[in-house]
Amino acid sequence: MSDKQNHTPKVRPEKIASKEEAGEAVEKLREAIRFHDYRYYVLNEPVISDRKYDELFQVLNDLEQQWDLVVPDSPTQKVAGEPMQELGTVRHTTPMMSLKAVYNEAGVRDFARTCRRQLGLDKVEYVVEPKYDGLSIELVYEDGRLVLAATRGDGERGEDVTANVRTIGEVPLSLLKRQDEKMPSRLVIRGEIYMRIDEFNTLNRRREQEGSRPFANPRNAAAGSVRQLDPRITKQRPLHLFLYELPEYEGRSLKTHWETLQIMLEWGLPVNRQMQYLVAGVDEALEHYDQLVRARDDMNFEIDGMVVKVNDLEDRSKLGARSRDPRWAIAYKFEPRRDTTRVRDIIVNVGRTGALTPVALLDPVNIGGVEVSRASLHNLSQVEEKDIRIGDTVEVERAGDVIPYVVRSLKEQRDNSQKRFTMPEHCPACGGEVFISRDRKNVRCTNVDCPAQLKERLQHFASRQALDIEGLGGKRARQLVDMGFVKSLPDLYMLSKDDLLQLPGYADKSATNLLAEIKEAKSITLERFIYALGIPLLGSHMTQVLAFHFKDLDALKNAGTEELQQINEVGPEVARSVVSFFSEEKNQRALQAMYEAGLRLENPLYSGGGGERPLQGLKFVFTGSLERWTRDQAKELVERYGGRATSAVSGETDYVVTGPGSGSKLDQARTHHVAILNENDFVSLLLERGVPL
Ligand code: IVH
Numbered sequence: 001m002s003d004k005q006n007h008t009p010k011v012r013p014e015k016i017a018s019k020e021e022a023g024e025a026v027e028k029l030r031e032a033i034r035f036h037d038y039r040y041y042v043l044n045e046p047v048i049s050d051r052k053y054d055e056l057f058q059v060l061n062d063l064e065q066q067w068d069l070v071v072p073d074s075p076t077q078k079v080a081g082e083p084m085q086e087l088g089t090v091r092h093t094t095p096m097m098s099l100k101a102v103y104n105e106a107g108v109r110d111f112a113r114t115c116r117r118q119l120g121l122d123k124v125e126y127v128v129e130p131k132y133d134g135l136s137i138e139l140v141y142e143d144g145r146l147v148l149a150a151t152r153g154d155g156e157r158g159e160d161v162t163a164n165v166r167t168i169g170e171v172p173l174s175l176l177k178r179q180d181e182k183m184p185s186r187l188v189i190r191g192e193i194y195m196r197i198d199e200f201n202t203l204n205r206r207r208e209q210e211g212s213r214p215f216a217n218p219r220n221a222a223a224g225s226v227r228q229l230d231p232r233i234t235k236q237r238p239l240h241l242f243l244y245e246l247p248e249y250e251g252r253s254l255k256t257h258w259e260t261l262q263i264m265l266e267w268g269l270p271v272n273r274q275m276q277y278l279v280a281g282v283d284e285a286l287e288h289y290d291q292l293v294r295a296r297d298d299m300n301f302e303i304d305g306m307v308v309k310v311n312d313l314e315d316r317s318k319l320g321a322r323s324r325d326p327r328w329a330i331a332y333k334f335e336p337r338r339d340t341t342r343v344r345d346i347i348v349n350v351g352r353t354g355a356l357t358p359v360a361l362l363d364p365v366n367i368g369g370v371e372v373s374r375a376s377l378h379n380l381s382q383v384e385e386k387d388i389r390i391g392d393t394v395e396v397e398r399a400g401d402v403i404p405y406v407v408r409s410l411k412e413q414r415d416n417s418q419k420r421f422t423m424p425e426h427c428p429a430c431g432g433e434v435f436i437s438r439d440r441k442n443v444r445c446t447n448v449d450c451p452a453q454l455k456e457r458l459q460h461f462a463s464r465q466a467l468d469i470e471g472l473g474g475k476r477a478r479q480l481v482d483m484g485f486v487k488s489l490p491d492l493y494m495l496s497k498d499d500l501l502q503l504p505g506y507a508d509k510s511a512t513n514l515l516a517e518i519k520e521a522k523s524i525t526l527e528r529f530i531y532a533l534g535i536p537l538l539g540s541h542m543t544q545v546l547a548f549h550f551k552d553l554d555a556l557k558n559a560g561t562e563e564l565q566q567i568n569e570v571g572p573e574v575a576r577s578v579v580s581f582f583s584e585e586k587n588q589r590a591l592q593a594m595y596e597a598g599l600r601l602e603n604p605l606y607s608g609g610g611g612e613r614p615l616q617g618l619k620f621v622f623t624g625s626l627e628r629w630t631r632d633q634a635k636e637l638v639e640r641y642g643g644r645a646t647s648a649v650s651g652e653t654d655y656v657v658t659g660p661g662s663g664s665k666l667d668q669a670r671t672h673h674v675a676i677l678n679e680n681d682f683v684s685l686l687l688e689r690g691v692p693l
Contacts, residue, residue: 007032008048011059013066022067026074029060033075034174038268058660065664073145073173077166087227088160089153092138094188094247096152098324099131099307099331105286108308111330112282118327119315127257128288129276131305131331132242134194135223137165139243144175144183151227155324161226167235168193176268184251189269191243195222196300199238208355210539213379213441216405217397218302240301242272256311278311289332296334305333338397340410341365346377346390346421350429350452354536356443358383358421360394360406367398375404380423381440387411389418427452435536435580437573444536446584449488455481457534461489465540466532467521471514479503490590492518493597519598526553526603537577545569546578548633551606553591557582568632604692605637613642614689618654620645621669624662626679634682641691649674657682 009028016022033056039047057076064070070077102108115124138158140148149165150158165171177183195203195218203221204214215221225237246260254260258278265271279285289306296303310316310328319327345361358377365372375396377383388394392409423443425434432447448457455478462472480486485499495518500511524532527547531540538546549567550556556578564575581587620638622631622645629637634657635645649656649668656669657677669676677685686693 007035008052008056011063013059013063016063016067019067019069022063023069026060026063026067026069029056029063030074030174032056033060034172034176034268037075037169037172038176061661061663062666066667075173077173086229089157090148090150090160091157092150092153092155096136096138096155096158096190097321097326098155099329100322100325101305101331101333103333103335108286108289108330108332109282111308112285114327115310115315115319118319121315123281124315125256125311126279126282126285127261127276127309127311128279128285129244129272129307129309130292130303131307131333132192132194133219133302133304134192134241135219135226137161137191137193137226137241139165139171139187139189139191141175141184141187141189143185144177146171146173159227163231164226164228164234165193167231168239168241170239170241170270172268176266178263178266181251184249186248186250187246188248189243189264190245190247191241191270193222193226193239193241194218194301195225195238196240197302198300203238210537212537213381216378241270243269244271244307254313256313257309257316258311260313282308293334303334305331307331337367338395338407339365339367340393340395341372343388343390343392343394343406343409346383346388348424348428350427350445350450354445354450354453354457354534356423356427356434356445358423360388362394362396365396367396367404370398372396372398372404375406377406379441380436380443383421384440389414389420391418429453432586433580433584435577437576439573442536442573446536446580447586448533448584448590449586451481454486454488457489458486458492460534461492461532462521463532466528467524468528469514469517469521471510471517476503476514488586488590488593490593490597493522493594493599522598523600523602526550526556526601529553529599529601530556533581535577535581537574542569542574545633547603548605548636551603553601557591569630606692614691615641615643615686618643619652621647621649621653621656621665621674622659623656623665624659626657626659626682628679628683637686637691641686641689655682655685 006028009025009032011025011029013025016025033053036048036053036056060074061076064074064076100111102111112124116122136152138148138150138152139146146162146166148160149162149171150160152158166173175183197218200215200218200221207214215224221237222239225234225239228234243264244261246254246264254263261271261273261276265273277288279288285308292303292306308330310319316326316328321327342363343360344363346358347361349357349359351357358380360375360377362373362375377388386406386408388406388409392411393413394409395407396404397407398404423434423436426432427434427445427447427450429452430445430447430450432445432450435444435446436442445453458481459472459474459477461467462469462477480492480495480503483503485495486492495515497511497515500506500514501508525547527543530538530546530553531543545567546556550559559578561572561575561579564570564578565572615638618638620635620643622634625631626634638645646653649665649672651672653669653672653674655675655677656665657679658666659679666676683693
């Protein structure tokens with residue numbers, strides 16, 4: 001892209017008078033935004049502030065809406081669409097082959113010798129690059145536009161994941177123009193989608209908190225995120241990619257792989273230039289291997305080897321391919337962090353959120369310098385799907401920072417001594433009822449007093465978003481349980497000063513303070529309290545949704561799965577989890593005891609609202625997103641207090657409430673002279689009218 005080009009075009013939407021003018025402005029804005037996406041996502045060197053970028057984006061979005069100029073490859077359309085029924089299949093026009101793997105220097109030297117012999121050369125140039133441990137992907141661009149993204153599948157046919165891949169920031173929907181070239185009519189590009197290790201760990205931590213199953217490793221997380229039916233889910237996942245091959249290119253003829261990589265970069269594609277090397281022969285290639293092995297542990301993404309590729313493209317065609325892999329490239333794999341061993345037993349571990357996780361006890365085996373004797377089986381569904389039995393010989397993997405896990409069982413090695421694993425119906429720690437989700441991925445003890453969980457539960461109960469008892473952190477919670485002062489959550493409300501003074505480090509003042517805080521926390525909002533209970537699958541957002549819908553705890557307690565599922569955002573799993581929690585007798589007793597100890601719940605969203613209609617007669621339209629509520633919640637709120645929320649702006653509308661991403665409704669509001677409120681104005685209006693918030 002030329003420097004003369006304007007990267008922050010000044011467009012004044014109010015001055016635009018025709019569709020043609022709008023069309024020109026929109027084109028300029030798109031070019032500019034593509035350029036900035038490239039600087040940001042590919043080069044990691046943005047040249048404007050996020051704010052400036054958002055402004056450009058907003059203007060483009062408004063113009064497209066106003067003048068009806070939306071096209072599928074506009075940067076504004078890089079948003080997730082609707083879920084699909086199933087992923088379609090696509091036939092690869094060039095088969096996606098695999099790479100022959102070797103595990104030592106001799107293997108690479110053999111490969112190089114064959115190349116030299118076949119080509120009749122003394123020396124062959126190679127490009128070396130990392131072998132990424134992700135999900136291989138094919139992108140097809142026609143006239144510079146992304147038209148297809150497909151997984152490898154069996155090499156001949158893969159899955160159509162276009163809608164999902166479109167949501168990945170680093171994937172350009174349109175290619176940048178190279179100065180001396182018109183956009184090639186068709187390009188097939190290949191590479192690897194991956195997840196960074198730090199982002200993977202964060203994602204898994206969040207999943208665990210939310211009660212969903214953590215991913216086994218970054219590769220599975222990337223693959224699971226791409227092979228989704230709902231692109232909105234993919235969009236939320238931190239995905240990246242490196243592209244490294246161009247099997248089809250109907251443009252000017254290219255001579256080398258090295259040149260190809262450069263051109264791919266100029267089209268705006270993410271190419272890992274920093275880690276690719278052009279080498280004069282096999283010795284030099286092998287030097288890079290040692291370097292890569294050393295760098296591996298410090299890298300933020302997983303690689304499992306080095307790929308050596310013949311640089312000259314004509315030489316590649318001369319060498320050709322075997323049935324599954326080309327003769328012009330080889331993968332020199334790292335020492336595997338996998339080995340096989342025998343499963344002695346499968347036990348069940350009760351985790352801090354009450355999750356029951358099957359764990360394999362193994363005959364100790366040394367994997368990459370670490371003795372492994374236990375491996376996570378993650379969840380019941382995986383044990384069943386992989387059909388892992390006690391006594392099986394299994395393959396165990398230990399990757400980077402990730403805990404060891406069982407990859408598969410070697411069924412051909414079975415005699416008749418193997419035993420199937422069954423999940424206990426009662427919690428091994430407390431005998432409480434076990435909740436098994438329908439997909440068999442979530443298995444939990446539903447007893448709030450389960451001792452294996454109590455310390456964590458108590459800490460969660462007192463945490464900032466819950467009861468907010470500052471003097472009760474993890475250490476205090478553990479002491480209270482260990483000393484036997486808290487045997488179940490309601491005991492917290494019954495603590496005396498004498499109890500507290502027996503704990504290490506408590507003086508009169510700190511004990512008095514803690515008791516005062518506990519007393520104060522007896523009056524609490526419904527939302528905080530539901531959150532505090534730590535019901536499986538209910539994070540802070542879901543508790544907000546429930547508190548919004550249910551007037552009080554009784555209403556929630558008495559709701560059946562059907563009523564719960566009527567609520568927007570509540571799916572069958574959450575509904576079942578709520579019902580199962582409240583039907584557990586121990587939980588009912590605990591709640592009863594809390595009430596008896598003085599617990600008072602209030603739901604400010606409802607108190608005072610009974611029958612009052614402070615918004616009577618007012619019509620609202622919402623556009624764009626709000627911070628405090630989803631649009632549906634805001635509508636529900638307005639209607640609860642007597643107002644009406646409609647979707648179309650008309651002369652009848654009293655207020656249009658706007659947030660970021662608002663579209664054409666804003667203009668309609670202006671046309672109809674309707675008052676426009678931002679979120680703060682809206683909140684002020686509600687408060688003025690006495691709507692309790
Ligand atoms: S080239 C015909 N380059 O490894 C070979 N592949 O085992 C085309 N992979 O399916 C692939 N990093 O998903 C190539 N730098 C790299 C790679 C790479 C990872 C994957 C790719 C392929 C598999 C083959």
